[in-house]
Amino acid sequence: MTVNADLHTHSVFAGGTGSGTIQKKLTEMRGRFIETQVISQMKGVNLLGTGDVQFEPYLDFLEENLVEQEEGLFTFEVNENDLSNFLSKKGFSFEVQEDPRYILQTELIFTTAVGKRRKKAHVVMLFPSFESVRSLNSLLDMWGVSRQKMARPFVVCESAEQVGDRVNSIMDIDPHVEVIPAHVMTPEGVYGGDLQIDFLDQFFGDSADRIRIVETGLSADPAILGMVPELDDRILISNADAHSSALNRLGREFTSVDLNKFDYRSLIDALRAGNVSKTAEFHPTEGRYFLTGHRDNRKKPFLHGKGQFCYYSYRHLPENRICPVCKKPLTIGVLQRAYELTEAQGADRRFGEGPKRPYVTMIPLIEILGFVRGIKTLNSKKLLREYTSIVSNIGSESRIWMEDNLDLGEIDPEVSGAIVEVKKGNFCFSPPGFDGTYGRLVIGETYDFEDLKVEEI
Numbered sequence: 181m182t183v184n185a186d187l188h189t190h191s192v193f194a195g196g197t198g199s200g201t202i203q204k205k206l207t208e209m210r211g212r213f214i215e216t217q218v219i220s221q222m223k224g225v226n227l228l229g230t231g232d233v234q235f236e237p238y239l240d241f242l243e244e245n246l247v248e249q250e251e252g253l254f255t256f257e258v259n260e261n262d263l264s265n266f267l268s269k270k271g272f273s274f275e276v277q278e279d280p281r282y283i284l285q286t287e288l289i290f291t292t293a294v295g296k297r298r299k300k301a302h303v304v305m306l307f308p309s310f311e312s313v314r315s316l317n318s319l320l321d322m323w324g325v326s327r328q329k330m331a332r333p334f335v336v337c338e339s340a341e342q343v344g345d346r347v348n349s350i351m352d353i354d355p356h357v358e359v360i361p362a363h364v365m366t367p368e369g370v371y372g373g374d375l376q377i378d379f380l381d382q383f384f385g386d387s388a389d390r391i392r393i394v395e396t397g398l399s400a401d402p403a404i405l406g407m408v409p410e411l412d413d414r415i416l417i418s419n420a421d422a423h424s425s426a427l428n429r430l431g432r433e434f435t436s437v438d439l440n441k442f443d444y445r446s447l448i449d450a451l452r453a454g455n456v457s458k459t460a461e462f463h464p465t466e467g468r469y470f471l472t473g474h475r476d477n478r479k480k481p482f483l484h485g486k487g488q489f490c491y492y493s494y495r496h497l498p499e500n501r502i503c504p505v506c507k508k509p510l511t512i513g514v515l516q517r518a519y520e521l522t523e524a525q526g527a528d529r530r531f532g533e534g535p536k537r538p539y540v541t542m543i544p545l546i547e548i549l550g551f552v553r554g555i556k557t558l559n560s561k562k563l564l565r566e567y568t569s570i571v572s573n574i575g576s577e578s579r580i581w582m583e584d585n586l587d588l589g590e591i592d593p594e595v596s597g598a599i600v601e602v603k604k605g606n607f608c609f610s611p612p613g614f615d616g617t618y619g620r621l622v623i624g625e626t627y628d629f630e631d632l633k634v635e636e637i
């Protein structure tokens with residue numbers, strides 16, 4: 181069987197929480213599970229991370245509300261009335277037929293000293309049981325990690341060796357605990373930013389050898405990560421990293437996995453064995469850190485006025501990577517880092533070279549509808565109505581991207597035409613993402629994103 185898995189999400193607690201608001205946030209979280217019940221089916225994603233599972237109040241809530249269906253896979257009990265209220269409030273006429281499965285998942289932020297500065301790397305973790313999550317929390321307490329108010333706590337380390345020891349201890353909780361470096365090319369990922377971690381073991385110490393799976397993140401895809409030789413024998417997966425259950429967030433990237441048996445351990449075994457039939461990816465130019473640059477309206481720490489921005493491809497980088505507007509170092513983009521990594525690891529690969537991995541590039545259908553209808557607000561009732569009618573018709577959005585011969589005949593020709601163009605690769609994000617801003621979708625045009633120099637100063 182094949183499942184579409186999105187193994188990196190966040191709860192309402194990810195942004196931190198003050199005391200006294202926990203109860204309110206848990207109610208909000210219940211609402212998210214109701215929304216997820218609907219959205220996951222519309223998207224065609226059947227397996228989701230819980231997000232933030234180690235955060236104690238949320239952990240208790242999950243233990244109370246999740247029901248284990250298969251070993252290590254859970255459903256969230258959604259009340260029928262709540263579900264129909266949600267559907268009618270949103271104006272969705274959509275029949276919810278299945279319960280998505282949840283897997284116990286969190287993201288921790290490891291930091292370590294690199295020279296006089298500190299490097300951060302986000303790391304996704306998957307757990308087979310509540311007991312194993314409680315064991316993680318005991319370790320975090322032993323290390324003095326402050327986690328009372330942090331749903332994404334910082335594990336502060338002093339060296340790669342210490343990161344390695346701690347990651348090893350977490351992996352030793354259970355042979356099926358999985359540790360996955362998250363969105364590896366972004367500034368918050370292990371390879372990203374300007375601190376030049378060129379090999380996984382420079383950050384993860386000797387636990388690097390045990391790291392088998394790496395998350396591409398929205399800013400990178402197999403065409404980019406194929407440039408990094410030390411990933412050649414590792415498995416790439418893709419997740420949405422959604423901080424909300426909204427249609428254009430949840431399941432916006434996912435991994436299609438072939439399983440022998442539907443349970444947690446089989447899922448981990450399948451991922452480790454590389455039984456990934458496809459990852460579904462954003463086009464990297466849409467991601468928020470594709471090119472090197474500085475966005476406009478930049479506040480702290482360096483000031484840019486409205487309309488003042490710049491971005492560059494690798495070959496047009498200004499000298500010393502200094503911004504012509506604020507004279508400070510530019511935010512290094514993902515493509516740039518990939519070229520640096522390929523060189524640092526002794527290879528000479530260009531974008532798209534390296535091992536071939538099966539993946540599809542997709543654009544959230546709701547964004548395509550927004551583009552075709554000229555509507556910028558993606559939660560507009562009009563767009564949502566059209567979206568619902570399309571997915572009710574074809575079953576789920578993922579089918580559009582995963583199936584080559586899907587009949588789009590029932591869909592309005594303007595929309596199906598745009599889908600066909602996207603599937604052919606006839607689209608771009610212009611401008612592309614840079615310095616924390618998403619790229620802007622244009623269907624029916626392409627350009628060479630390896631040959632850009634744009635300065636509005």
Ligand SMILES: [Zn+2]
Nearest residue numbers: 287302362368
């Ligand atoms: Zn993250």
Ligand SMILES: [Zn+2]
Nearest residue numbers: 474503505506
């Ligand atoms: Zn600047």
